[in-house]
Amino acid sequence: MSGQGKGRIMTHLVASFPSWEASLEVGRGLVDGGAAYLEVQFPFSDPTADGPHIQVACDEALAAGFTQERGFALVEALRARTDVPIAVMSYANPIFQNGVGRFVQRCRDAGAGAIIAPDLPPDYDEGLYAAGKAAGVAVIPVVVPSTLPERLRMVVTGADTDWVYAALRKGITGSYTEIGEDNLAFLRRIGELGGKPMAGFGIRSPEQVAALAPYVDYVVVGTWFVELLRRERGADPRTLMAEAMAKLSAQGS
Amino acid sequence: MNSYQDYFGQFGGRYAAEVLRTPLDELEAAYRSAIADPAFRAEFDRVAATYTGRPTPLMHAANLSAACGGAQIHVKLEGLANTGAHKINHVVGQCLLAKRMGKKRVIAETGAGQHGLATAAMCAKLGLPCQVYMGAVDMRRQKPNVFWMELFGAEVTQVDSGSRTLKDAVNEALRDWAGSFADTYYVIGSALGPSPYPAMVREFQTVVGREVQSQCRAAGFEPDALIACVGGGSNSLGMFAPFLEAERPELIGVEAGGRALAPGQHASRMSGHGVPAIAHGYKSLFLTTGDGQIAETHSVSAGLDYPGVGPQLAELGRTGRVQFTTASDAEALDAVRRFARGEGIVMALESAHAGAVALAEARRRPPDQHLVVNMSGRGDKDLFILARELDPARWREFLEREAASLAPAAEAEVRS
Secondary structure: OOOOOOOOEEEEEEOOOOOHHHHHHHHHHHHHOOOOEEEEEOOOOOOOOOOHHHHHHHHHHHHOOOOHHHHHHHHHHHHHHOOOOEEEEOOHHHHHHOOHHHHHHHHHHHOOOEEEOOOOOHHHOOOHHHHHHHHOOEEOOEEOOOOOHHHHHHHHHHOOOOEEEEEOOOOOOOOOOOOOHHHHHHHHHHHHOOOEEEEEOOOOOHHHHHHHHHHOOEEEEOHHHHHHHHHOOOOOHHHHHHHHHHHHHOOOO | OOOOOOEEOOEEOOOOOHHHHHHHHHHHHHHHHHHOOHHHHHHHHHHHHHHHOOOOOEEEOHHHHHHHOOOEEEEEOHHHOHHHEOHHHHHHHHHHHHHHOOOOEEEEEEOOOHHHHHHHHHHHHHOOOEEEEEEHHHHHHOHHHHHHHHHOOOEEEEEOOOOOOHHHHHHHHHHHHHHHOOOEEEEOOOOOOOOOHHHHHHHHHHHHHHHHHHHHHHHOOOOOEEEEEOOOOHHHHHHHHHHOOOOOOEEEEEEEEEOOOOOOOOOOOOOOOOEEEEEOOEEEEEOEOOOOOEOOOOOOOOOOOOOEOOHHHHHHHHHOOEEEEEEEHHHHHHHHHHHHHHHOOOEOHHHHHHHHHHHHHHHOOOOOOEEEEEOOEEHHHHHHHHHHHHOHHHHHHHHHHHHHHOOHHHHHHHHO
């Protein structure tokens, strides 16, 4: 399977958090530190599938004046400064409300190669998958360990991309090296279906990255960076992210 | 009408994150099996008769009808149901379903607190642990209901994210459920959310409309119009449901006009302000910013300030079967006073929005017409809001005296 053991890290940032300018620096810092993929989350007022840290970051970004156009401008600015692939993560409504086709087009024009939309699953997608296919933007489906086998097959084999965003079960214990048999079995099932998983579970240490890396194409690290940014308000965002990212990948590469 | 729909026209659906998919699929299967099972329906009816307090009365508001000089106003006193509002109907149904599914814990979100209160009460009766999510703003304005929920043994969790009202409590409950569905049932509080919730809540609430049908017949009239307030839609749909496939009576939904019909000042989604949008797991008409965000709203009543409307009502508005109008904060407060003075009933602020429209409709219709307005809740919970609005000076004096009389020792005793 491609990417096995590479320990590549997909990192996540919230657009316009803590400000538009700072979020650009966050993205650059993550890439400086070795991030192999940037997931840029467009803030939404009601981010049901996220925890409290991301919700607060979204609220702050909206208060700081985030708009969809500012989001696309951020993707464009990141695209101009880095070569790593960029995925736009957005909840359904910002994609839906002003036209799915238009949203996909704007993502492509801004330089994003992929879209992740957690509440637009393949059978309630408002035409997102077809629009992505038409525009050459990968729409990456999200799956979880509780996804039933038949549905997992439908989702993974039905998508036009091999990439699969797998949100693993939390509760990694002890030395943070134990992934858990249910998570591993789940990743194996994705692999058997031909999917290439990008996966995470609230990772916050190099040991966790190293433990998960052999089983996935990208280790996804999300909330941890947002937490850091909320805690270290005074720090230079680019340096802060670069150092955190470098530390995280120290044992994973 | 079938007991289950995924979509109502273009509205509805199951726009849920994958982590909620398995529990929603499981819930749909369990609901469809239960609703088709006569034993389940019999148990619902038994609890309705022995605990909920069904049927609730239909009262002719003779004094106010005479004062209006027009149509006859009848009030469905749904607020006389146990725990003070129609919410108990869908709570009984859902909690019995939770039992049937073998769930060991129940969670709920609440706005005004009536849904949370009903859930806490039914969980106490069934011996199920109950956790209720409630926005910090709503906890402040509906403190009495927080007290009652805790008395019933429920854990009330304050939600401090977003606008700190109902929609944020919905988000928090969904987050809980995403991690807990194996043993936890999520009792949703209105006819909205991802399918199967909108259809399920409507089915459990339809008992209200069926009673209205038979009570009107027994009283010897056919209603010309039914009037109900619309937050998410549980009380209005419950009353309207048996009449949807007929052409009569007129069905009138009343939304919160708030302070003014300007952005952030109201919660009227159906009077031209709402747009098709997707949030909280379903597609319907929502108040949005235009840039994809769900908008802030306002209403004096915590039960009507939700930014989205249930998907079936959105569709019924599109087809025109249900007409929508608004009542302002001030009109609702005035209606509370008028129904109290004129008829000896205290409407919840939510229901008083419908009451205000009933008074206006009665004035412009002939005396041989009959209007039925749903008093979906009674106003006991609004004591603190009403007293502050209607009698601020004496209320303040009372509160200061009460606070002063609460010695620290007495406070500790109450809490232990």
